Amino acid sequence: MRPPPRHAITRSAVIAALLATTLSPAARAESPPADPSGQSEAPRPASNPEQVREIRRALRAQWPAAVERGALPAAEQALARLVRFAPEDELAWLNLMRVQLAQSKVKAAEESLRSAVERGWSDLRRVAADPRLQPLRERELGRQLLATAQAIGRASAEL
Numbered sequence: 623m624r625p626p627p628r629h630a631i632t633r634s635a636v637i638a639a640l641l642a643t644t645l646s647p648a649a650r651a652e653s654p655p656a657d658p659s660g661q662s663e664a665p666r667p668a669s670n671p672e673q674v675r676e677i678r679r680a681l682r683a684q685w686p687a688a689v690e691r692g693a694l695p696a697a698e699q700a701l702a703r704l705v706r707f708a709p710e711d712e713l714a715w716l717n718l719m720r721v722q723l724a725q726s727k728v729k730a731a732e733e734s735l736r737s738a739v740e741r742g743w744s745d746l747r748r749v750a751a752d753p754r755l756q757p758l759r760e761r762e763l764g765r766q767l768l769a770t771a772q773a774i775g776r777a778s779a780e781l
Contacts, residue, residue: 678708685717697721705737712741720754728757728764735767744775 681704688697701718708714719734735758758764 678704678711681707682714685721689721694721694725698725705734709737710741712738712743715741716743723754723757726757728761732758732761732764732767735764739767739771739774742774744771 681700684700685697685704688694688700698718698721701714701721704714705711705718715734715738719731719738722728722731722734755764755768758768
């Protein structure tokens, strides 16, 4: 088995260090829910890589259609299934956060943002410019997480 590329180790170390140093002790003590949908069982992972891609593709296709129909609870459920199946998918966590914010579920959105940041999300343009993130900027944990995402982005750019 080949070791991971050096930059992957460095990026993971940067993320862990920034999360540990920028979040307050109270924020670190709060653990995110294991499953944002409230369901306890995660889908069983497929062993065939092609099957995994197909499942992800199907899950990713569900939530935008629900948003277009205005069915935000259905979009949230579809994204919750996606993050249970692919918890490493930082963009799925970010999209879950957006759908939760659209429903005024700020605390749940904060937890989804935490998961996105823990998985490496650090898009500085979105952090600085997205007006939909305003409810998170008004909360202490949200401000800390957004600042952490910015710090991760700056540190990653320097690698």
